[in-house]
Amino acid sequence: MDDIDPTEGRLHRLRGRLSRSQNAVGRSLLGLLGGGDLDEDSWEEVEDTLLVADLGSAATGEIVATLREQMAVRNVRSESEARALLREVLIDQLTPSFDRSIRALPHGDRPSVLLVVGVNGTGKTTTTGKLARVLVADGRRVVLGAADTFRAAAADQLQTWAERVGADVVRGKEGADPAAVAFDAVSRGIADGVDCVLVDTAGRLHTKTGLMDELGKVKRVIEKKAPVDDVLLVLDATIGQNGLAQARVFAQVVDITGVVLTKLDGTAKGGIVFQVQRELGVPVKLVGLGEGADDLAPFDPAAFVDALLG
Ligand SMILES: Nc1nc2c(ncn2[C@@H]2O[C@H](COP(=O)(O)OP(=O)(O)O)[C@@H](O)[C@H]2O)c(=O)[nH]1
């Protein structure tokens, strides 16, 4: 079985990767703000930089307003003063007070249940596998439910992840009812007395009503057995604004409790984090920073902003 990297300090280890992709935003912002006393054109450029980085108009508007006010109030004149102010304003926009813990602790005689949802190819199965590793490394016993029954390959993919860390997988036949597989996985988790059941689901287009209804059913059927503690929506950071439209629909169908933003290693625009949290009112809990088995990190606003500013 695999050795698993300690989860402690992971974000820090992965920070180099994040900052490489994010640096452009930080550099241009600090370049503009660094000298203090900006003219209107420069403020417009600050605004454009934030918009291009996918922060969205609402967050951008607030950030620019606060920066304008505070640059004057604090009489910011140097790059280090500008950096300190910008850091503070950006962290504040990310709502540091959100509870970002993964609700993977068992309840007395019942395991916790986590449901992983999202559009096809965003990284649901990979994230489920990576998360299982983190939990196993933390000493938890985990069962994985392969409720993506559209293709046998999907369950095989999850099974490979599970075997690498010694977790059990519950799967159904190709084409089986995903809700039934999810129910079986939770039943198994209860019978085996594990700490946590992670249910991977099939990717579905948020525009397909039938598939979205099916997802709602998966959740309801699980709840006949045990409450769902965390519903994690997996969003691909590289698709920017589109992720937001997806997020809205998923949130309506299954009550998202947290977001996993994958492929942050592949974009210079991490700004979608700001928009998603703002729109859904739920925290980004985890970020995917690569294809490696241990490239999943807890989201931390301060560390993220530090990476953003380079
Ligand atoms: N670069 C990068 N690739 C990722 C990340 N997360 C997932 N992937 C890749 O995205 C592809 C689709 O992942 P998969 O988990 O099968 O998506 P699913 O259809 O949502 O289950 C795979 O090639 C993964 O290796 C990430 O954080 N960074």
Ligand SMILES: [Mg+2]
């Ligand atoms: Mg999958």
